Amino acid sequence: GGSGGCEGGIAELAFESVIKAGGIASEWTYPYVSHSGDDFACKFDINGTKNAVAPVANFTSYKRLSHNDYSELMTAVATVGPVSISVDASSWSAYESGVYDGCNMSSPAIDHNVL
Structure with a gap:
């Protein structure tokens, strides 16, 4: 869900x-600028022209894995x-620090993506 950008x-x-x-x-x-930052202008330019930021990584496709499938996730990582x-x-x-064990297993409210 969501619309992207600052709307999530x-x-x-x-x-x-x-x-x-x-x-x-x-x-x-291209450092992070918080929602209260002054400049929201996009500085990204695929051609890397003056005053723009050139790409350093790209991909052309992605695959959505099954929800909560540990085996499929580990296979994809490997x-x-x-x-x-x-x-x-x-x-x-x-x-x-350490291994995080504070997961809300009963009613999680998904609010972040981690790469």
């Missing part, structure tokens, strides 16, 4: 944006590459 959304919206733009910039060249997962991160603010 699903990983597929981000993937489609990267495919349409012809790539994605690095954090180093044979395909990085995966994006959707998680309930509402209790992550207190996390400091």
